[in-house]
Amino acid sequence: MDMQRTFLDRLFESGLLIDTGVEGLYGRSGQFEDVISAFERLIDRFGGADGAEAIRFPPGMNRAYFEKSGYMKSFPQLAGTVHSFCGCELDHVSLLKCMEEGGDWTGEQKATDIVLTPAACYPLYPTVAKRGALPANGGLYDLQSYCFRHEPSNDPARQQLFRMREHVRMGTQADVTEFRQLWMERGVKMMAEVGLEVTIDIANDPFFGRAGKMLANNQRDQNLKFELLIPITSTTNPTACMSFNYHQDAFGLKWGLTFEDGSTAHTACVGFGLERIALALFHHHGLDVNDWPEKVRSALWT
Numbered sequence: 001m002d003m004q005r006t007f008l009d010r011l012f013e014s015g016l017l018i019d020t021g022v023e024g025l026y027g028r029s030g031q032f033e034d035v036i037s038a039f040e041r042l043i044d045r046f047g048g049a050d051g052a053e054a055i056r057f058p059p060g061m062n063r064a065y066f067e068k069s070g071y072m073k074s075f076p077q078l079a080g081t082v083h084s085f086c087g088c089e090l091d092h093v094s095l096l097k098c099m100e101e102g103g104d105w106t107g108e109q110k111a112t113d114i115v116l117t118p119a120a121c122y123p124l125y126p127t128v129a130k131r132g133a134l135p136a137n138g139g140l141y142d143l144q145s146y147c148f149r150h151e152p153s154n155d156p157a158r159q160q161l162f163r164m165r166e167h168v169r170m171g172t173q174a175d176v177t178e179f180r181q182l183w184m185e186r187g188v189k190m191m192a193e194v195g196l197e198v199t200i201d202i203a204n205d206p207f208f209g210r211a212g213k214m215l216a217n218n219q220r221d222q223n224l225k226f227e228l229l230i231p232i233t234s235t236t237n238p239t240a241c242m243s244f245n246y247h248q249d250a251f252g253l254k255w256g257l258t259f260e261d262g263s264t265a266h267t268a269c270v271g272f273g274l275e276r277i278a279l280a281l282f283h284h285h286g287l288d289v290n291d292w293p294e295k296v297r298s299a300l301w302t
């Protein structure tokens with residue numbers, strides 16, 4: 001039996017997710033959103049006292065920053081670009097004619113200055129770099145954004161447009177590795193509070209192509225990425241619901257994130273996959289939140 005299909009069907013039937021006709025692109029009900037809001041408050045309860053600077057970017061980013069980030073080198077298969085009609089009246093006539101004849105009208109669309117944000121932290125690095133040198137104690141930021149990844153799938157835990165909540169630390173190597181360790185411990189505690197059993201494992205990003213295999217191996221060898229996994233649509237293949245990424249000084253060098261003495265900052269980010277966490281909760285505790293264990297309800301709604 002196709003377990004993935006079954007869970008997605010149940011989510012549609014219950015109205016928690018709303019079918020749009022595109023795999024991985026769903027509407028969400030008020031109830032689904034309420035679970036996400038409640039979980040975000042739990043994140044604040046654990047991390048709020050750290051004093052992170054909250055910043056919210058829209059789900060599109062400056063194309064020039066995106067190009068400089070190197071995303072197209074590593075993940076061309078996942079990127080989404082925003083294109084628009086930029087022609088004259090005559091071009092418009094041909095466009096309408098092409099659409100009427102069922103032709104491919106999209107070929108004439110031109111790239112705009114906006115690409116869809118691939119991870120919540122991407123717009124942050126150039127933004128902080130523009131402010132000038134980092135203070136000696138570095139920086140800590142709290143982000144949330146819809147992110148786009150072109151990977152259509154009927155697994156409800158793999159969506160094309162989903163939200164990522166992130167905390168990002170910039171500082172010395174010691175600062176950022178300590179930050180990452182702290183959130184790994186917090187992640188496990190938070191999930192225990194909401195009745196979810198987790199494992200943490202070393203991981204790698206889905207780098208493209210043959211050269212990407214080497215990047216992935218390097219990332220694993222150096223323990224740069226960990227994921228917190230929860231079974232959702234498969235027990236043998238649990239889903240990454242949080243990731244803990246240490247970028248060493250790669251982003252610091254790329255964007256010019258430096259301290260006053262000119263030395264380069266290290267960075268790390270911790271990401272919560274908000275839809276995945278909500279889906280894990282619905283999968284483990286049932287589709288009706290009123291039936292969830294009291295302990296879980298009080299952790300989320302106190």
Ligand code: 5GP
Pocket residue numbers: 119149151156157158159160162163164227240241242243271272273274275276
């Ligand atoms: P990463 O940048 O590590 O790939 O993603 C950060 C977090 O975003 C992941 O740990 C996961 O929780 C969430 N995420 C990644 N890809 C998807 C996806 O395709 N769908 C959903 N809903 N969440 C995702």
Ligand code: ZN
Pocket residue numbers: 119120121122166245269270271
């Ligand atoms: Zn990040």
